[in-house]
Amino acid sequence: MSEYVEHAQTGASVGRVEKRFFSFAAPPDVLTVESGRTLGPVTLAYETYGALDETASNAILVLHALSGDSHAAGYYDKSDAKPGWWDIMIGPGKPLDTNRYYVICSNVIGGCMGSTGPSSVDPATGRPYGSTFPVITIGDMVRAQKRLVEHLGVTKLLCAIGGSMGGMQVLEWAVRYPDMVRTAVPLATTTKHSALAIAFNEVARQAIMADPKWNCGDYYDGEKPGHGLAVARMIGHITYLSDESMRQKFDRRLQDRCEISFTFEEADFQVESYLRYQGQKFVDRFDANSFLYVTKAADYFNLEAAHGGGSAVSAFARARCRFLVASFSSDWLYPTYQSRAMVQAMKKNGLDVSFVEIEAKWGHDAFLLPNARLSGMLEGFLDRAAADAAREAGHAL
Incomplete structure (x- = not known):
């Protein structure tokens, strides 16, 4: 039995949820992205769970990873095969308790789950953007999220939390908008991609672009480059696992056969x-x-270069929030030494930082799986944040 199955999930579901849409940056007030190109109008798909309190001080922003979306919890219909991607953490009685907190999650710009991205229609041409869509950065994603958060009536987040590419967004929020973030929880993430991480992403991108059906990004009127995208996902998925998890799940066991096939067409293992x-x-x-x-946005992310002149210490000098940083022992995509480096830079700035390396054999994806230790730490961390916010609200009255 997997270790994460042994911990019974607590709390209830948020139930049926609705994807909503927020649009901004209509011409002539377009969004200028960091590449210098302009984009507008821009739409963000988002979901919210729970209710904003009278002081608007209980909002938690959840940032999704590379292939995630705004559907973080609950279900759209009772026939859904599974709930939102972080349903284990969001809901009544769960660590992100929707009886207490107002939880927001949006699909990033550049995505394909309702937010403006390359599959969206370019108003200038009436056709999907395709490869004419401007290259975007983690900073561009966060700037767009800020517009949504303000639209929802939130001037200061109780917490920004996310893992992997979501963790990059958390770090960006903390240093780009320090007055808007009370606490931050970056999980299984890094301040910049290593050469290894960039290499895997580049091989995955090349798999897509080598598919003849990619057609330089203009494939929306025909067949999509399914083979290239499937290979890209296979490459990425390997990096999310660990040697131990793959040994336990698969080892060298054969698939629906007793002998190898001596062919390339069939999946032997x-x-x-x-x-x-x-x-x-x-x-x-x-x-x-x-x-x-x-993936290109993740590769371009470099917090210290963007905000600290090449120094992580200088970058985190901009932050004012309290941090909970968590890494996972078997994560070889963003290994623990990268989290320790960011924690050291935070502490050199006198920031209030808690750090934990969680023992988990499931690799990078461990932050998406039930873990009693992580859940307990999040509950305590958010309890303290909520108490601090309530004290400040009381003093302000």
Whole structure:
């Protein structure tokens, strides 16, 4: 039995939820992205859970990872095969308790789950942007989220929380808008991609662009580059796991056979079949161009270069919030030494920082799985944040 199954999930579901849309930056007030290009109008798909309190001080912004979206909890219909991607954490009685907190999650710009991205229609041409969509950055994603948060009546977040690419957004929020973030929880993330992480993303992008059906990004009137995108997902999925988790799940076990086939067409091993399944499932729900843009944004992310002149200490000098940083022992995509480095830079600035390396054998994806230790730490961390916010609100009255 997997270790994360042993911890019974507590709390209730938020129930049926609705995806909503916020549009801004209509011409001539367009959004200028960091590449210098302009974009507008811009739409963000988002969901909220819980209610904003009278002082608007209980808002938690959840930032999703590369292939995530705004659907973080609950379900759209009772026939849904599974709930939102972080349903284990969001809901009544869960760590992000929607009886207490107002939880916001939006799909990033450049995405394909309702927010403006390369599959969206360019108002100037009446056709999907495709590869004419401007290259965007983590900073551009956060600037767009700020507009949404303000639209929802929130001037200061109780907490910004997210893992992987979501954790990058958390760090960006903390240093770009220090007065708007009370606490921050970056999980399984980094201040900048290593050469290894960039290399895996580049191989994945090349798999898409080598697919003849990619057609330089202009494939929306025909067949999509499904084979290239499936291979890209297979490459990425390997980085989310660990040697131990793959050994436990698959080892060298054969798939529905007693002997090897001596062919290339069939999946002899269970791990081969699993990766093919994951690749095809991804093709059914994700846009190939969005994969190119979002991975490029993650590769370009460099917090110290953008905000500290090349120094992580200087970058975190801008932050004012309290941090809870968590890494996972088997995560080789964003290993613990990267989290320790950011914690050291935070502490050199006198910031209030808690750090934990959580023992988990499931690799990078461990932050998406139930973990009693992480849940307990989040509950205590948010309790303290809420108490601080209530004290400040009381003094302000």
